[in-house]
Amino acid sequence: MLHKKKIVTFSALLIFVLLGVAAVKPVFKKDRNLKVLPKDISDAKLDSIMQTYNKALGVKCNFCHIPVKYIADSLDYASDAEPMKENARKMMKMVIYINNTNFNFENNQQPEYLHTVTCKTCHRGEAFPPED
Numbered sequence: 539m540l541h542k543k544k545i546v547t548f549s550a551l552l553i554f555v556l557l558g559v560a561a562v563k564p565v566f567k568k569d570r571n572l573k574v575l576p577k578d579i580s581d582a583k584l585d586s587i588m589q590t591y592n593k594a595l596g597v598k599c600n601f602c603h604i605p606v607k608y609i610a611d612s613l614d615y616a617s618d619a620e621p622m623k624e625n626a627r628k629m630m631k632m633v634i635y636i637n638n639t640n641f642n643f644e645n646n647q648q649p650e651y652l653h654t655v656t657c658k659t660c661h662r663g664e665a666f667p668p669e670d
């Protein structure tokens with residue numbers, strides 16, 4: 539009888555410890571799904587670049603990122619399910635190319651972070667800039 543009690547107490551303790559570890563440990567960080575931006579980009583830099591897209595195109599984050607199913611006000615940033623995200627990647631590559639070939643004086647800057655020409659240069663607050 540005593541032995542059984544010990545096992546119950548021990549199991550209860552173990553559960554508390556495991557719960558504690560789960561609460562303290564930050565949610566496991568997934569690898570980022572980046573095909574254009576550098577993989578070692580900081581969270582702050584990534585966020586500030588994304589903010590410039592919102593401003594330049596006059597949109598919200600959900601223009602390119604789909605919501606997480608059943609969770610209100612959440613976006614699945616790593617998902618590629620929203621086709622607009624791939625359109626944006628093409629634009630990003632174009633902008634990197636323009637800056638790298640015309641404005642990367644002395645090749646001293648990472649081309650992804652050059653911003654002589656930006657999304658705003660053409661978009662000026664519109665997702666689909668008029669052609670003339």
Ligand code: HEC
Pocket residue numbers: 569570571572573574575576584585588589591592595597598599600601602603615616617622623624626627
């Ligand atoms: C015009 C489209 C567009 C808008 C608007 C946009 N994003 Fe993104 N976002 C992208 C693209 C494209 C990528 C992937 C970049 C790559 O492949 O290098 C991305 C990637 C990300 C990632 C990295 C996801 C991962 O793989 O871990 C985060 C986080 C993110 N965006 C947050 C935001 C936030 C927050 C906003 C609003 C402030 C926002 N985005 C607005 C196009 C957009």
Ligand code: HEC
Pocket residue numbers: 591595622625626629630633655656657658659660661665666667668669
């Ligand atoms: C050299 C001018 C130019 C620059 C710079 C530019 N865009 Fe565009 N973008 C356009 C034009 C023009 C259209 C409209 C094309 C159309 O209507 O078919 C467009 C359309 C888009 C669209 C709508 C989908 C599509 O492919 O038609 C997205 C999303 C977009 N741009 C994102 C971006 C992002 C993000 C940046 C910055 C990384 C950017 N653009 C920089 C000219 C530009």
